[in-house]
Amino acid sequence: MQTVIETESYLRAAKDAGMAEDERAAAVDLIATDPEGGDVMQGTGGVRKARLAGRGKGKSGGYRVVWYFGGGDIPVFLLTVFGKGEKANLTQGERNALRSLTATLRKSLGAK
Incomplete structure (x- = not known):
């Protein structure tokens, strides 16, 4: 399993999206097990996203979790999360950031 860091922006977005503690733990477990899973988001420098089922909602009513993994022993950084109903994708400005x-x-981490 890969080390996963929940960034401050991720924690704030998780709270805003209404994620429960067990849902956050499920996101960490899923991504720690497969940090190269999900879809690479074009124009982001390798950031990935995946759907996560919300409690009692299934994937269609769940969340989109966004993270970066530089490979090897570098930790996974959870960057943001949003409710699937909030938006389907990030704006070009968000991708550039x-x-x-x-x-x-x-x-800073010496990643590729």
Whole structure:
């Protein structure tokens, strides 16, 4: 299993999306087990997203979890989460911000 870091922005977004503690734990477990799962989001520098079922809602009414994994022993960074009903995808501005963030992470962590 890979180490997973819940960033401050992720925790804030999880609270705003109404994620319960057990749902957050399920997201961490899912991504720690398969950090290269989900779909790579184009234009983000390698950020991934996956659907996570909400409590009693299934995947269609659940959440989209967004994270970055630089490979190897580098931890997974949970970046944000949003309710699937809130929006289907990130804006171009949000993608550009993530690309800048991933470049900074790669440089500081020595990732590819």
